[in-house]
Amino acid sequence: MPKKKLPAVITTFCLCFVFWVLLTWSFTAQELIAGAVVSLAVALFTYDFFIHEDALWLLKPQKLGALFAYIGIFLTELVKANVDVAKRCFGGCKDINPGIVKVPVNLKGDYAQAMLADSITLTPGTITMDIAEQEGQTYYYIHWIDVAETDREKAGERIKGRLEKGIRRIWQ
Amino acid sequence: MRILIDILMVAGFVFALAGTKGIIQMPDPFCRMQASTCITTLGALGVLLAGALYAFFVMGSVNTGVKILVIGLLILTINPVGAHAIAKGAYRSGIRPDKEMEIDDYGRDFHD
Numbered sequence: 716m717p718k719k720k721l722p723a724v725i726t727t728f729c730l731c732f733v734f735w736v737l738l739t740w741s742f743t744a745q746e747l748i749a750g751a752v753v754s755l756a757v758a759l760f761t762y763d764f765f766i767h768e769d770a771l772w773l774l775k776p777q778k779l780g781a782l783f784a785y786i787g788i789f790l791t792e793l794v795k796a797n798v799d800v801a802k803r804c805f806g807g808c809k810d811i812n813p814g815i816v817k818v819p820v821n822l823k824g825d826y827a828q829a830m831l832a833d834s835i836t837l838t839p840g841t842i843t844m845d846i847a848e849q850e851g852q853t854y855y856y857i858h859w860i861d862v863a864e865t866d867r868e869k870a871g872e873r874i875k876g877r878l879e880k881g882i883r884r885i886w887q
Numbered sequence: 888m889r890i891l892i893d894i895l896m897v898a899g900f901v902f903a904l905a906g907t908k909g910i911i912q913m914p915d916p917f918c919r920m921q922a923s924t925c926i927t928t929l930g931a932l933g934v935l936l937a938g939a940l941y942a943f944f945v946m947g948s949v950n951t952g953v954k955i956l957v958i959g960l961l962i963l964t965i966n967p968v969g970a971h972a973i974a975k976g977a978y979r980s981g982i983r984p985d986k987e988m989e990i991d992d993y994g995r996d997f998h999d
Contacts, residue, residue, distance in 0.1 A: 737957050740950040797929040801905035804922055808912040813984060815993040836967035839924040842917070843967075844974045844993060856993045858974060860921045 723766035728758035778885060785881035789834055792877060800839040800860065814862035815844065818871035820853045822879065827886040828853060834878050841874055888944050892937045899933025906930055915984040916977055920970060927966050935959040 731754035739746055803810050822828050832843040835857060845856045857874060864870040902925050909922025935955050942952035978993060 734957070737953050740953060793928055797902055797925055800909070800921065800925050801902055804905040804909035804912070804925070808909060808914070808918075808922075811913070811918055813915070813918055815991050817993070832971065833964070833967035836970050837924065837928055837963065839928060840921055842920060842924070842974045843971055844978060858917050858921070860918060 720762065723762040724758050727762045727765050728754050731757050781881070781884040785878075785885055788877055788881045792838055796838045796840050803860070810861075812861050812863075813858065814865075815856055815858050816862065816865075816870045816874075817867055818855050818857055818874065819867065820855055820871070820875075820879065822853070822883060822886070824886055827882050830886075831855075831875060831879060831882050834882075835875055888940065892940050892945075895933045895937035895940070899930050899935075899937065902926065902928075902933065903930035916982055917974060917984060920974060924966075924970065927962060931962055932959055935962075 732750055735750035735754060736742075736747075739750070820828065820831065822831060828846065832846060832855060835841050835843045835855070840860045842858045843855050844858055847854045847856070859870070859874065862870070864873055906922050906924075906926035909925065910919050913919045913922055935958060939952045939955040939959075942948050942955060
């Protein structure tokens with residue numbers, strides 16, 4: 716096995732094994748050994764699809780701290796946006812002004828971009844529809860239920876400003 | 888602890904109700920999807936968190952609580968992927984909003 720593939724296999728194995736333990740929740744030796752064997756087989760076949768970048772990034776303490784900080788930021792944004800959309804729904808669904816905005820994103824790496832797109836989609840009021848790359852700059856097409864800002868830079872700042880900063884701290 | 892569980896449960900119900908009302912009343916498919924994210928995030932997560940706390944502290948069953956938390960984690964990771972694909976597929980297959988949108992960069996860049 717080549718040297719740099721070993722961390723990827725180990726990470727995939729750990730994730731599979733943690734899920735096995737969480738789902739079975741029995742700590743007899745028999746169950747654990749069966750889980751380890753199955754996890755190892757799955758990891759050997761799928762590490763290639765699963766890990767594209769540095770596999771052991773989570774072990775650096777400041778990255779882990781940034782991840783927890785991001786979870787906090789994300790939850791506050793989530794609650795704010797949820798209350799906003801719920802108000803619109805209870806107000807008879809008249810108070811909407813939908814539009815699709817093209818927003819520039821300054822993040823490097825597949826994981827960071829996917830994480831930001833998923834976070835935007837999970838926040839009620841905004842859905843990422845597509846990701847495009849033009850001349851080295853990444854753009855998201857975001858469906859926004861209440862277009863408050865038609866300028867693309869400022870709209871991006873309002874939709875994802877805090878999320879993007881948090882994610883940049885995790886991945887870079 | 889029971890009070891916290893009840894508050895989370897009721898908050899989840901309220902957001903799920905708001906999302907359901909939005910799905911029925913919103914004018915076009917994209918806005919309906921926006922309302923549906925209300926259900927999957929705070930609606931489902933509130934109820935799941937309440938269930939997990941109930942399992943941990945009232946039932947005393949770590950097993951059940953952990954499984955509920957795993958369900959919540961899976962919802963958080965898998966749901967946006969589906970929502971993103973549905974929105975893109977709907978737009979590409981020719982579904983357009985009822986009224987004219989304020990700004991439509993996607994329609995400008997991808998003509999059908």
